[in-house]
Amino acid sequence: MQAALKENEVAFAHGALTALRAEVARVIAGPAATVDLLATALLAQGHVLLEGVPGVAKTTMVKTFAHSLGCTSRRIQFTADLLPSDITGTYVLSPRDGTFSFRAGPIFAHVVLADEINRAPAKTQAALLEAMQEKQVTIDGERFVLASPFFVLATQNPIDFEGTYPLPEAQIDRFMIRIRMGYPTPEEELRMLKLHGSVAPTSASVLSPERVFELQSMASRVHIEESLLGYAIALTTATRRDPRVVLGVSPRGTLAMVHAAKAHALLRGRAFVTPDDIRELAPSVLAHRMVLAGEHEGSLDARDNIVRDVLKKVSYRGTA
Numbered sequence: 001m002q003a004a005l006k007e008n009e010v011a012f013a014h015g016a017l018t019a020l021r022a023e024v025a026r027v028i029a030g031p032a033a034t035v036d037l038l039a040t041a042l043l044a045q046g047h048v049l050l051e052g053v054p055g056v057a058k059t060t061m062v063k064t065f066a067h068s069l070g071c072t073s074r075r076i077q078f079t080a081d082l083l084p085s086d087i088t089g090t091y092v093l094s095p096r097d098g099t100f101s102f103r104a105g106p107i108f109a110h111v112v113l114a115d116e117i118n119r120a121p122a123k124t125q126a127a128l129l130e131a132m133q134e135k136q137v138t139i140d141g142e143r144f145v146l147a148s149p150f151f152v153l154a155t156q157n158p159i160d161f162e163g164t165y166p167l168p169e170a171q172i173d174r175f176m177i178r179i180r181m182g183y184p185t186p187e188e189e190l191r192m193l194k195l196h197g198s199v200a201p202t203s204a205s206v207l208s209p210e211r212v213f214e215l216q217s218m219a220s221r222v223h224i225e226e227s228l229l230g231y232a233i234a235l236t237t238a239t240r241r242d243p244r245v246v247l248g249v250s251p252r253g254t255l256a257m258v259h260a261a262k263a264h265a266l267l268r269g270r271a272f273v274t275p276d277d278i279r280e281l282a283p284s285v286l287a288h289r290m291v292l293a294g295e296h297e298g299s300l301d302a303r304d305n306i307v308r309d310v311l312k313k314v315s316y317r318g319t320a
Contacts, residue, residue, distance in 0.1 A: 002221045005271040013218050014269035017043075019206045023068045027203045028061050029192035030184060036267060037179050037284055038065050038153070042212065043219040043263035046176025046256060047132050047152040049117075049288065056181045057192075058155040062113045069212055070205030071110030071149065078120040084127035088137045089144075102139070107131050110147050110209055114154035118167055125171055128152065132174045149212045169247070169291060176256045177281075178288040180304075215266075222262035224273040227318025232257045232278060238310045239290055245306065247291035257285050275316040283307045 017039055024035045038061075041048045050058045059075075066073035076087060089105035106112065107128075117125065131137050135146045154175070156167070184192065195201055207215075232254050240248030261277040268277075287303035 004223060005218060005221050005266075007271075009218055010266070010269060010271045013215055013266050016207060016211065016215060017267050020068055023203050023206045024061075024064055027064045027195070027201045028057060029188045029195055030057060030061060030181070031188070034061065034179055034181060035065065036264075037177050037281075038062075039267055040260055040263045040281065041177045042069075042149070042151055043216055043266060044176060044256075044259040045149070045216055046259065047174060048154070049172070049175040049178045050153065050155045050181055051178065052155075052157070052181030053183075054157060056183060058181055059113065059115055061181070062153045062155065064203045066111035066113065066151075066153070068203045068206055069111065070208040071151075071212065072147065072209075073111040073113065074106035074109040075113040075115060076106050077115050078117050078124070080119060080121065082120045082124045084124050085139075087124065087127045088131070088139055091140060102144075104144075107137060108144075108146060110149055110212075111151045111153065114152060116156060117154040118156040122168065125167060129171060129174065147209075149209060149216060173250060173252055173289055175288065176260060177284045179284060219263040219266045220259075222265050222271055222273060224258060224262055225318060227316075228261070228273055228275065228278065229258065231275060231314075231316045231318070232261070234314045235278070235282060235310055236286065238314050239286065239306065242306055242310070244293055244302070245290050246293055249286050249289045253286055253289045257281065260285050279311055282311055 020039060021032065021035050025032065028035070038048060050062065052058050063073070063075070076082075085105070087105050087107050089103050089108065091100040092103050093100055114128065117128075127137075131146060131150070132152050135148070135150050137144050137146065152175075236249040236251075236254045236257070239245055242248070257278060260281050261273045264277045264281055265271070265273045283304050287307045290303055290306065292302055292306075
C-alpha cells in the first residue's frame with residue numbers, strides 16, 4: 001500500500017504545477033481549462049486527443065506545453081503515405097562495414113506530438129497502440145522501452161474528412177482525455193494579437209523529466225474514497241444503458257476516470273478526490289469512448305450531451 005501524501009508534498013506539487021500553468025499562459029492566450037486538462041493527463045500518465053478546426057493553436061499549444069515541461073519532444077506530421085517504421089524507427093545497413101544499426105524514430109521522446117493523426121492509414125495509426133498502452137515498441141522482434149515519462153498529444157480536425165481515416169474505437173480508447181478546442185473569445189483573440197503581433201513569445205522550461213516523474217508518482221498516491229470509486233462505476237454503467245449508445249464506456253474508461261480524478265485533485269492542491277473532480281472531468285474522459293446509434297453519431301455535441309445527462313441522473317451517494 002502506497003504512503004499517503006504529506007502536506008509539504010502537496011504544497012510542492014501545487015507550486016510546480018502553478019508555475020507550469022503560468023508559463024504556458026504567458027505564451028498561449030487560450031482558456032486555462034485546456035492547460036489544466038493537459039496537466040491532468042500528464043500527471044495521470046495518460047494521453048490526449050485535441051480536436052479543433054484549423055488555426056485555433058492546437059499545435060502551438062502542444063509545443064508550448066511540451067517545452068515548458070523541460071522534456072524532449074518530437075513532432076510527427078501524419079500523412080497518407082506515412083509508414084509505421086517512420087514512427088517507430090528501423091534498422092539501416094551501414095555500407096562501410098556491412099552491419100545493421102537501429103535508427104530510432106520520433107516515438108523515442110518524452111512528449112510526442114502526433115499532428116493530424118487521422119490523416120494516416122490504419123496500419124500507421126496502429127503503430128502508436130503498443131507505444132501508448134505498453135510504453136514500448138517491437139521492431140523486427142526486438143523490444144525497445146520508451147522514455148519515461150512518455151506522453152502522446154494527438155491533434156485532429158473534426159470537420160474536414162476528405163483524405164482522412166477515422167480513428168478506430170480501440171485507438172480512441174487509448175486516449176485518456178479528449179479536448180475540444182473551439183474559437184477563442186474576442187478577449188482571448190485580442191490578447192493573442194498583442195502577444196504574437198511582432199515576435200512570438202517562447203516558453204521556458206520550468207520542470208524536468210525527473211520532476212515530472214516525481215509529480216506522477218505523487219498523483220498516484222492521492223486518496224480516493226471507495227464511495228467515489230462506486231460513483232465512477234455508476235457513471236460508466238449508465239452510459240452502457242443509455243438507448244442512444246451502442247457501445248458504452250469500457251472498464252478502461254472507468255480506470256481512466258479514477259486516475260484522472262486523482263491527478264486533478266493534486267492539480268487543485270488537494271491530497272484527496274472529491275465528487276467535483278469526477279464531475280468536472282467526466283465529459284473529457286468519457287464522451288469520446290462511446291459509440292452512438294446512427295441517428296446520433298453525426299453530432300459533435302451528442303457525446304458531451306449524453307455525459308451531461310448521465311451526470312444529472314446519477315447522484316453521488318456517500319461522504320465527500
